[in-house]
Amino acid sequence: MGGVTLFNSPRPNGSQTVYMRTSTADTNSVSVKSSGCKIAGGRPHNKNTSEAVxxxxxxxxxxxxxxxxxxxxxxxxxxxxxxxxxxxxxxxxYLGTGCG
Structure with a gap:
């Protein structure tokens, strides 16, 4: 993937966390959040010239x-x-364990 943007549901105070990562030529995985989280949406995009996952x-x-x-x-x-x-x-x- 060329990059991904994930955002969680707004908190009661209206704020939300946004996570963005632009991939490089590696296959390294990352942990976005190490506890339960609700993902409201996001936009994975593939800027490469071949299929990605x-x-x-x-x-x-x-x-x-x-x-x-x-x-x-x-x-x-x-x-x-x-x-x-x-x-x-x-x-x-909702991911009860965490978001990786």
Whole structure:
């Protein structure tokens, strides 16, 4: 993926956390949040000239790619942008363990 932006549901005070990461030529995974979180949407986009895959894990730490169970896996064609809000519905999804 060329990059991803994830945002959680607004808190009672109206604020929300936004996470952005632009990928490089690596396959390193990251942990976005090490405790339960609700994801309201996001926009994974593939700036590459070949297909890439966006994966989301319900984990407290960075996932071990190829070992840990994938919560959501989305292929992304070259130049494609996805809207996770359309997939997660207006209420979002809750990851009880964490977001990796």
């Amino acid at each position: 966006f994966k989301l894990y319900n984990r407290t730490a960075a996932p071990a790619v190829g070992t840990d169970t994938i919560y959501l896996k989305m292929p992304g064609a070259a130049g494609q942008v996805a809207d996770l809000q359309e997939i997660f519905s207006p209420t979002g999804i």
